[in-house]
Amino acid sequence: MKKQLRYAVQGAVGLLALGAAAVQAQTIQSVEIEGTVTDFYSHYYYNQVPVELENAVSFKFVVEQDTSVLPFYVYSGSSYEYQQFQENLYNISYTFYDAAGAEITAPATLDLELTAEELLETYVYAERGVTNDYKYMQWWGRKTTNETNDWNSLSGYITNNGMAPFFAEFTPYPLLLSATSPVNQQFNGWLESYGYGEEDYYYLSFYGTVTSILATELDADGDGFADSADSCPASLMDETVMFDGWLNSGVTNYVDASGCAIMDHYAACAVAEAEEPTSPWGWFQPVYSGPTYCEKQVVYQLQDEGVIDYTEGRMLRNALSLSYSSDGRRR
Numbered sequence: 469m470k471k472q473l474r475y476a477v478q479g480a481v482g483l484l485a486l487g488a489a490a491v492q493a494q495t496i497q498s499v500e501i502e503g504t505v506t507d508f509y510s511h512y513y514y515n516q517v518p519v520e521l522e523n524a525v526s527f528k529f530v531v532e533q534d535t536s537v538l539p540f541y542v543y544s545g546s547s548y549e550y551q552q553f554q555e556n557l558y559n560i561s562y563t564f565y566d567a568a569g570a571e572i573t574a575p576a577t578l579d580l581e582l583t584a585e586e587l588l589e590t591y592v593y594a595e596r597g598v599t600n601d602y603k604y605m606q607w608w609g610r611k612t613t614n615e616t617n618d619w620n621s622l623s624g625y626i627t628n629n630g631m632a633p634f635f636a637e638f639t640p641y642p643l644l645l646s647a648t649s650p651v652n653q654q655f656n657g658w659l660e661s662y663g664y665g666e667e668d669y670y671y672l673s674f675y676g677t678v679t680s681i682l683a684t685e686l687d688a689d690g691d692g693f694a695d696s697a698d699s700c701p702a703s704l705m706d707e708t709v710m711f712d713g714w715l716n717s718g719v720t721n722y723v724d725a726s727g728c729a730i731m732d733h734y735a736a737c738a739v740a741e742a743e744e745p746t747s748p749w750g751w752f753q754p755v756y757s758g759p760t761y762c763e764k765q766v767v768y769q770l771q772d773e774g775v776i777d778y779t780e781g782r783m784l785r786n787a788l789s790l791s792y793s794s795d796g797r798r799r
């Protein structure tokens with residue numbers, strides 16, 4: 469419940485920013501690279517590739533990155549351009565599949581997913597040739613689990629030495645082209661997991677051939693509008709418009725062309741009201757217990773925009789009034 473309230477306020481703040489220049493703090497993109505596994509190696513002479521992964525024939529590497537960050541280091545020379553970013557990865561994971569396409573369960577001590585909460589340090593490296601076609605991009609992240617010198621890192625490295633298009637954009641942030649059948653792209657994955665006192669240490673790498681690259685921007689509230697194109701990136705996504713958390717208007721909680729749901733519009737009114745200066749009369753101010761001007765305007769605005777029809781407008785007005793009435797619980 470508390471979480472939902474926080475989202476409501478975020479959504480409403482996004483809505484209030486409408487009309488002003490859209491400034492997006494973060495643009496989170498998910499990059500999903502799939503391919504076939506050619507060779508697995510263990511870099512510890514005393515430890516082998518875990519038997520489960522010996523059966524891996526394909527892989528999926530997924531990384532979530534903030535593409536709105538500024539580079540940490542840039543080099544632009546006569547033969548190549550290089551960019552380095554840090555602290556902009558939120559999730560790195562590997563999934564491996566056997567010949568039948570079934571997901572392989574890795575040994576418990578081999579960490580194949582590092583989440584936003586766990587990642588302690590991340591880097592992204594990208595380079596493209598100016599006078600040749602050599603290009604690469606690498607994602608790297610590590611976590612520590614406790615104070616006992618644990619080390620868990622995951623890295624993915626994709627290269628293209630051929631002529632196939634690779635980057636959709638290189639600056640300000642390198643964006644890979646999505647492709648279902650990339651040509652001549654190699655992948656090199658690194659998986660490192662060890663913990664003090666653990667018997668199984670892993671320092672593995674594998675080579676693979678890329679079969680698909682899918683880059684999609686995250687849509688946190690799942691309304692079909694990518695975060696950067698969503699004026700309310702944390703919409704209240706109830707199926708029907710609810711007032712005061714309990715009164716169901718029966719009207720579908722439509723999302724408008726800016727990515728804001730009807731409930732976001734009402735939530736924005738609540739935020740606007742809360743931000744109004746306190747009355748000079750203090751507690752003597754008469755308490756008006758009806759819909760606010762802002763709330764009343766929501767229906768007209770939505771009807772003007774064609775989001776709702778007249779009947780739905782009436783249903784919203786009735787439900788809103790009822791939520792304020794003596795039958796309602798709003799106080």
Ligand SMILES: [Ca+2]
Pocket residue numbers: 687688689690691692693694695698700701727
């Ligand atoms: Ca969205």
Ligand SMILES: [Ca+2]
Pocket residue numbers: 689691693698699700701702703727728729
């Ligand atoms: Ca939204």
